[in-house]
Amino acid sequence: MGTCIPTHALLSALARRVEREGYVPLESDLTSLLALGIPAEEIAATLGASDTEASRGALAALAGVVARRGSPIVLAPDGLPTNVDDSVIVAARENFTRHDWVKLKGFFSPTLLDLVEREMPDSGFAPKSHGELGSELCLTPCALTERLMHLMNDPRLFDVVDRITGCGTIGCFEGRIYRLVPGTDHRDAWHTDMVMGRMVAMSVNLSGERYEGGELAIRSVRTGSLLASVPNLGLGDAVLFRLSHELEHRVSDMRGAAPKTAYAGWFRMRPAFADIVAGRASF
Numbered sequence: 147m148g149t150c151i152p153t154h155a156l157l158s159a160l161a162r163r164v165e166r167e168g169y170v171p172l173e174s175d176l177t178s179l180l181a182l183g184i185p186a187e188e189i190a191a192t193l194g195a196s197d198t199e200a201s202r203g204a205l206a207a208l209a210g211v212v213a214r215r216g217s218p219i220v221l222a223p224d225g226l227p228t229n230v231d232d233s234v235i236v237a238a239r240e241n242f243t244r245h246d247w248v249k250l251k252g253f254f255s256p257t258l259l260d261l262v263e264r265e266m267p268d269s270g271f272a273p274k275s276h277g278e279l280g281s282e283l284c285l286t287p288c289a290l291t292e293r294l295m296h297l298m299n300d301p302r303l304f305d306v307v308d309r310i311t312g313c314g315t316i317g318c319f320e321g322r323i324y325r326l327v328p329g330t331d332h333r334d335a336w337h338t339d340m341v342m343g344r345m346v347a348m349s350v351n352l353s354g355e356r357y358e359g360g361e362l363a364i365r366s367v368r369t370g371s372l373l374a375s376v377p378n379l380g381l382g383d384a385v386l387f388r389l390s391h392e393l394e395h396r397v398s399d400m401r402g403a404a405p406k407t408a409y410a411g412w413f414r415m416r417p418a419f420a421d422i423v424a425g426r427a428s429f
Contacts, residue, residue, distance in 0.1 A: 157184055157192055165196040170203035176211045186233040190240075209240035219306060222255040223293075226302045238310045238386075246364060246388040247376055248310065253384035254350055254409075258297075262352055262409075265290040271325055280334040285323035294321065294409060299419040307413055310386065313345040318419040320429045321411025323352065326360055328400040336365065336394040343415035347395075350384040350409040358402035362387065364395045378408075 157179055163169040171193070179189050186208065193204040211233075219230055219238070242248040254262070266285065274284035285291060297303075304316040326332040339347060349362065362376040362385055373393070378385050387395065389412070400406060417427035 154184070156182070157189060161192045161195065164193055164200045164204050165198065168198070168200040170200050171207055173207065173211055176204075176208050180211070180233065186236040190236050205240060209237045218252055219250050220255045221253055221258060221297060221303070223258050223261055223297075225297060225300050226306065230306055235306065235309050239312075242310055242386065242388070245374060246390075246393060247362070247374060248386050249376070249378065250384040250386060251380060252382055254352075254382035256382075259352075259382050261293075262290065263354070265293075266323065266352075274324070278335060279337050280332070282332050282334075283325040283327065285325075291323065294323075295319075298411070304413070307346060307348075307386065311346050311388065313413065315415070316345070316413045317343070317416040318414050318422060318429070319348075319411055320414055321348075321409055323407065323409050325405050325407045326397065326400050327405045328357075328359070328402055333399065334397040336396045338367070338391060338394050339389050339412060340391050342412075344389050344412040345415055346386060346413045347389055348384055348386050348411065348413070349378065351378045351381055352407045352409055353379075353381065353404070354407070355404040357400065357404040357406045359398050359400040360406035361398045362395060363398055364393055367392050367394050 160169075160171060160175060160179070164171065176189065180186060190205055190208055193208065194201050219234060220227065238248045238250070265288070267288070270286050270288055271283040272286055273281065275281045298319040298321055303319075308314060308316060326334075356379055362374070362378065363372060364374040364376070364387065365372045375398070376385055376387075397406075421427040422429065
C-alpha cells in the first residue's frame with residue numbers, strides 16, 4: 147500500500163527545494179499543486195517567501211501556468227462575474243507588480259461591445275481641451291456613458307482591481323469615452339494624474355478599426371527613461387496601470403488614418419460612488 151502524503155506537505159517540500167537548492171519548479175510541479183486544489187495565492191505566498199532568485203523564478207513560472215488555466219476577468223452588461231478565478235488574479239498581480247501595468251484580454255465581453263456599438267453615436271463627440279496636457283474628442287453624457295459608469299462602479303470590480311494592484315479601498319471610478327483623430331491637434335502630454343485621489347488608471351480599446359500610434363507610454367519622473375510602451379489593439383482589451391508621483395504617462399501621437407476610441411478613467415480613493423448617486427458628492 148502506498149504512502150499518502152498530505153497535500154500541503156507537497157507544497158512545503160517544494161518550497162524547501164526552492165529555498166535550499168535554488169530549484170525553479172517545472173510547469174508540471176505547479177500544475178500538480180493546482181490540480182490538488184491548493185489556491186494559487188497560497189502557492190505564490192509559500193514559494194515566494196524566501197525572496198531569492200529561485201523563488202522569483204517560481205513566481206514567474208506560476209504566473210505563466212495560472213494565466214493559461216484561469217478564467218478571464220470579463221465585464222458583461224449584467225456586471226462582473228462573482229467567481230473570478232484566483233489564478234487569474236495571481237497572474238495579473240505578478241505582471242502589475244513587475245511592470246506597473248497589466249493587460250486584461252477581452253475585459254469588455256462581446257455582448258457589452260455590441261451594446262457599446264449600438265449606443266455610441268458618432269455625432270455625440272465634442273472637442274475637449276485639457277490645457278497644456280492635450281486635447282481630444284469626448285463623448286457627451288448619454289445613456290451609454292451612464293450605463294458604463296454604473297458597471298465600472300461595481301464593488302466586485304473594485305475588489306478585483308485592489309487584489310491585482312494593492313491600491314487599497316476604492317471609492318469610485320470616473321471615466322469617459324474619448325477619440326483621438328490622426329492629422330488633428332489631438333495630443334497627450336506627459337503627466338502623473340496624481341490628483342483628486344486617483345490611484346490606478348484603466349483604458350479599454352473601443353476602436354472599430356486598427357489604428358496606428360496611440361500607445362500608452364510610461365516613464366520615470368526622476369530619470370525620464372522610458373519604462374514601457376504598451377499597444378492595446380484588441381477590441382475590448384483593457385490596460386490597467388499604476389499611478390504614482392514617480393511615474394509619468396502619455397498616449398503617443400496618432401499616425402495613419404484610423405482614429406483611436408477608448409473608454410478610460412481612474413479608480414479613485416474618493417468620493418464614494420454611493421454619495422455620487424445620492425447627490426451628496428460629484429466626480
